[in-house]
Amino acid sequence: xxxxxxxxxxxxxxxxxxxxxxxxxxxxxxxxxxxxxxxxxxxxxxxxxxxxxxxxxxxxxxxxxxxxxxxxxxxxxxxxxxxxxxxxxxxxxxxxxxxxxxxxxxxxxxxxxxxxxxxxxxxxxxxxxxxxxxxxxxxxxxxxxxxxxxxxxxxxxxxxxxxxxxxxxxxxxxxxxxxxxxxxxxxxxxxxxxxxxxxxxxxxxxxxxxxxxxxxxxxxxxxxxxxxxxxxxxxxxxxxxxxxxxxxxxxxxxxxxxxxxxxxxxxxxxxxxxxxxxxxxxxxxxxxxxxxxxxxxxxxxxxxxxxxxxxxxxxxxxxxxxxxxxxxxxxxxxxxxxxxxxxxxxxxxxxxxxxxxxxxxxxxxxxxxxxxxxxxxxxxxxxxxxxxxxxxxxxxxxxxxxxxxxxxxxxxxxxxxxxxxxxxxxxxxxxxxxxxxxxxxxxxxxxxxxxxxxxxxxxxxxxxxxxxxxxxx
Ligand SMILES: Cc1ncc(COP(=O)(O)O)c(C=O)c1O
Numbered sequence: 001x002x003x004x005x006x007x008x009x010x011x012x013x014x015x016x017x018x019x020x021x022x023x024x025x026x027x028x029x030x031x032x033x034x035x036x037x038x039x040x041x042x043x044x045x046x047x048x049x050x051x052x053x054x055x056x057x058x059x060x061x062x063x064x065x066x067x068x069x070x071x072x073x074x075x076x077x078x079x080x081x082x083x084x085x086x087x088x089x090x091x092x093x094x095x096x097x098x099x100x101x102x103x104x105x106x107x108x109x110x111x112x113x114x115x116x117x118x119x120x121x122x123x124x125x126x127x128x129x130x131x132x133x134x135x136x137x138x139x140x141x142x143x144x145x146x147x148x149x150x151x152x153x154x155x156x157x158x159x160x161x162x163x164x165x166x167x168x169x170x171x172x173x174x175x176x177x178x179x180x181x182x183x184x185x186x187x188x189x190x191x192x193x194x195x196x197x198x199x200x201x202x203x204x205x206x207x208x209x210x211x212x213x214x215x216x217x218x219x220x221x222x223x224x225x226x227x228x229x230x231x232x233x234x235x236x237x238x239x240x241x242x243x244x245x246x247x248x249x250x251x252x253x254x255x256x257x258x259x260x261x262x263x264x265x266x267x268x269x270x271x272x273x274x275x276x277x278x279x280x281x282x283x284x285x286x287x288x289x290x291x292x293x294x295x296x297x298x299x300x301x302x303x304x305x306x307x308x309x310x311x312x313x314x315x316x317x318x319x320x321x322x323x324x325x326x327x328x329x330x331x332x333x334x335x336x337x338x339x340x341x342x343x344x345x346x347x348x349x350x351x352x353x354x355x356x357x358x359x360x361x362x363x364x365x366x367x368x369x370x371x372x373x374x375x376x377x378x379x380x381x382x383x384x385x386x387x388x389x390x391x392x393x394x395x396x397x398x399x400x401x402x403x404x405x406x407x408x409x410x411x412x413x414x415x416x417x418x419x420x421x422x423x424x425x426x427x428x429x430x431x432x433x434x435x436x437x438x439x440x441x442x443x444x445x446x447x448x449x450x451x452x453x454x455x456x457x458x459x460x461x462x463x464x465x466x467x468x469x470x471x472x473x
Contacts, residue, residue, distance in 0.1 A: 003040035032059025053255035054281035058423035068328035081318030088323040109318035113254035113280035114147020116291040130302035143225040210245035220266035226373035232271035258282030261369030262343040288325035391416040
């Protein structure tokens with residue numbers, strides 16, 4: 001069956017995520033290899049976003065991962081993690097306790113990142129209940145993405161994701177992210193920005209009442225908002241505030257763990273000392289449906305009391321086949337030395353990314369490891385609030401796809417940001433391809449803006465032309 005037939009069929013019954021039902025048919029991908037995906041026509045595309053920041057190991061290793069799954073299926077295809085346990089799940093918990101920073105030793109498995117966030121919130125809330133305190137609130141940061149289930153959405157800092165579903169779970173409180181730090185020019189200005197943000201966090205804690213706050217959740221590198229991270233003084237400051245007010249510090253490492261920034265966990269790279277780490281995606285390089293909440297001994301303490309019981313669970317958390325695949329993923333990552341490879345290749349990727357900084361449409365390039373953001377500026381003669389529509393009409397994602405590079409432009413707070421996060425096996429040739437494609441697309445968009453074309457109609461005309469050509473061939 002050819003690509004067009006699959007595209008047609010996809011429109012009948014499949015409900016894609018964050019995709020309009022009435023929108024165009026999707027491109028159909030059928031095969032992967034390393035950093036590349038192949039569509040149903042056999043054309044090769046560079047996956048510059050690790051799909052959803054998750055295919056850390058890339059699109060290969062199917063044979064090994066599949067054999068691990070098969071071996072587990074042959075033994076036992078399923079066992080819940082309620083009353084019983086299974087060797088693969090036990091081994092994975094042991095492995096994670098080994099890999100995480102000291103003290104993070106207890107692992108609760110989930111089926112996803114969002115459910116890991118929710119589980120962490122419940123673990124934190126019940127931790128306080130067991131100690132005789134009713135702390136239920138969670139502080140998170142503006143524009144942060146923590147998942148889309150209704151509980152996790154209460155912590156999500158992205159307004160357009162929250163608003164249709166309000167009222168949400170009570171207790172989500174937002175503070176500033178570290179964008180101000182990212183935009184500061186000098187080290188001294190960054191340090192001052194960190195102090196201002198920490199003061200705001202403290203004022204929020206005091207305003208809300210520390211006795212009501214269970215946790216503060218942060219990503220060591222905040223993806224939404226454009227790969228925001230801050231000097232270690234920020235991490236130390238948050239830890240000190242959490243200690244002062246007895247709040248649990250939760251690191252949402254759903255995308256930053258498992259080598260993405262050159263260590264197994266980004267908390268290590270950025271100086272966070274969390275009480276709980278939340279993770280998912282890279283744990284199996286997305287080849288299995290599995291997430292984990294990794295809890296510090298000090299949080300487990302009240303749960304050790306006789307009669308104490310975490311009132312939480314689900315059917316699939318700790319699924320033996322998913323655990324076996326995750327174990328194999330970690331084994332391969334360790335064998336090929338993935339975090340060290342990322343550290344070794346980061347300067348090259350950074351160099352390519354920073355080479356875009358001088359482009360007239362680029363406001364700032366920032367990132368860490370294999371997580372980069374290219375923030376675009378308002379074209380000179382356009383009003384600031386017109387930036388979003390101009391870049392939306394310019395269809396940068398579509399233009400990059402035409403150049404066989406898959407990535408996304410995000411519009412957090414209406415700021416246009418191109419994201420780059422290739423699989424951790426990507427090398428210089430991939431960095432170069434991504435950079436050239438982005439530069440070409442930005443040149444094209446700049447020419448059109450300067451030429452005064454109405455970007456939307458111009459782009460629509462181009463797409464219509466391509467569609468007609470495709471129908472003819
Ligand atoms: C930081 C963070 N937390 C949570 C999630 C939600 O993960 P999932 O889509 O597996 O529920 C994501 C997804 O991108 C994420 O980036």
